[in-house]
Amino acid sequence: MKEKIVAIAPGRTCLFGDHQDYLGLPVIACAFDRHIQLSATKNTTEKLVINMPDIDGQRVIDLNAMPSKVKKGDHLMAALQILERFDCFPEGGYDLTISGNVAINSGTSSSSALLITWTLFLVTAYGCNVPVTKEFVSQVAYEAEVTFHGAPGGKMDQYSIGLGGIIYLETGENLNFEVFHKPLTGLIVAESGIPKDTTGVLGELKEKALLAINKVKEKLPNFEISEVTKADLPKYRNYVSDELKIFLDAAVLNHDVTQKALKEFKRNELDPVEIGNLMNQHHNVLKNYLNITVPRIDAMVDGALGAGALGAKIVGSGRGGSIVVLARDGEQDKVIQALIKAGAKDAYAVQVDKGAQILEPKLKTLI
Numbered sequence: 084m085k086e087k088i089v090a091i092a093p094g095r096t097c098l099f100g101d102h103q104d105y106l107g108l109p110v111i112a113c114a115f116d117r118h119i120q121l122s123a124t125k126n127t128t129e130k131l132v133i134n135m136p137d138i139d140g141q142r143v144i145d146l147n148a149m150p151s152k153v154k155k156g157d158h159l160m161a162a163l164q165i166l167e168r169f170d171c172f173p174e175g176g177y178d179l180t181i182s183g184n185v186a187i188n189s190g191t192s193s194s195s196a197l198l199i200t201w202t203l204f205l206v207t208a209y210g211c212n213v214p215v216t217k218e219f220v221s222q223v224a225y226e227a228e229v230t231f232h233g234a235p236g237g238k239m240d241q242y243s244i245g246l247g248g249i250i251y252l253e254t255g256e257n258l259n260f261e262v263f264h265k266p267l268t269g270l271i272v273a274e275s276g277i278p279k280d281t282t283g284v285l286g287e288l289k290e291k292a293l294l295a296i297n298k299v300k301e302k303l304p305n306f307e308i309s310e311v312t313k314a315d316l317p318k319y320r321n322y323v324s325d326e327l328k329i330f331l332d333a334a335v336l337n338h339d340v341t342q343k344a345l346k347e348f349k350r351n352e353l354d355p356v357e358i359g360n361l362m363n364q365h366h367n368v369l370k371n372y373l374n375i376t377v378p379r380i381d382a383m384v385d386g387a388l389g390a391g392a393l394g395a396k397i398v399g400s401g402r403g404g405s406i407v408v409l410a411r412d413g414e415q416d417k418v419i420q421a422l423i424k425a426g427a428k429d430a431y432a433v434q435v436d437k438g439a440q441i442l443e444p445k446l447k448t449l450i
Contacts, residue, residue: 084175088123089443090203092196093436094185095243096272096407097398098358099341099365102373104237105289106296107255108309108338111345112243114250115272115433119183119193121200123208128176133159137182146173153231158198161227162205169211177208186429189274190397190404195240198224199439207441217438221245235285247438251345255309263348267435268412269355269393271419275379276428277403284400288373292334295327313339333372340365359393359409366396375401379426386425390418 093114100110126132131144144159153160163173181200185193202223206215213219225241228234238258243250246262253259299306299322311319316335320328344361347354366384370376376384380397387395387408394409408430410418415432422430 084125085208085444086125087443088177088204088207088441089120090200090207090439090441091118091120091183092199092203092244092439093118093247094191094193094196094272095240096191096270096405096433097239097243098249098362098407099344100239100337101365101369101397101399101401102285102288102292102333102375103337103341104239104252104254105235105285106292106308106334108334109251109253109341109345110237110239110243111249111251111341111348112239113267113270114243114247114436114438115191115270116436117184117186117191117272117431117433118436119181119185119196119200121179121181121197121204123177123179123204126176126178129174130176131173131179132176133179133181135181137187146176155232158194158227158231159201161231162198162202162223165223165226165231166202166205166211169206169213171206171209171211173205173209175208177204179204186274186405188278188404190279190399190401191272191274192240192244192399195224195228196244198228199241199244202227203439203441207444217245217247218242220439235289245439247436249348249435251348265348265353265435267353267355267358267409269410269415270433270435271387271392271408271410271415271422271430272405272433273383273387273408273419273422273427273430274405275377275383275403275426277377277379279400279403284375284402288330288375291327291330295323295331296334298323298327299331308334309338311335311338329372333368336368336372337365340368355393355409355411362394362396362407362409363388366394369397369401373401377402380406382425383422383427386421387418390414390421392418 129146133142221242249263384395
């Protein structure tokens, strides 16, 4: 057992593809340089004593009295159980402190970042029978947070945090991703201060989107939403009810914007003006088709654009949480002031982060 382990994982923001990954459609997300840090020191007990000062909480896991059934929503225990498949069996206790400056319940994936650090700690402390890669850690965290109890989320959070950089992620059954290590200067994250209802909103919109897609499939069994272009949309709208048309529209339009954004990120040099324009198009669908904004979010987006930002959009499940803004490099402070004036609880410039890391033991690296 290692005497001391320190792991960090960044927050993430979604640039393109919100409300797409649960449909098996791609997303473009980016890790940014605010972190959750887990520090663990070996103790002489058979207990994991987890201190969480940011929420004034503590949890004790007795390794000699592990529950046979994991309670729904207990992602830490879910990860422990998943890792047993890889011969990761906890023996010997640690005192842990988990804290950071990734905002909680703000759409920047603090919970996924915490779970990534937890997974890194477990495999570093107790070992496993496979190479510890960023992809492996991301997959374990995804299973623990989403599939273990059938939650409605996708893979964006865990993989963008674990892999770092700007990631294009194909979220269907055949996982595929491409990481762009390119500077995207001028990024700002702004928190609304309104808690989001991730599970409720995702569940509601996922159900309606899938219902719309399945209505088309009833008539056209070979229909694949990933293959539908914006130009094709009118003919498929005839197969769904008026109530569901807008959800089919949103899926196709968001996918179209994400594909255009992918072409931009593949260029040798990024065009921030075009990326900002595509962010605005994406936000329009999220606001006016999926109805996931609230007045304060609307005011923040308008304030940022009014101050000269190139693009601004709501992030994640919506109806609260945060927005991501792309400002001209050198104009971040002006845009941040406008965001605060528009009602943002907090706003700050961020840079693209390289993803989850083990800081101690220093020789430990992730592939």
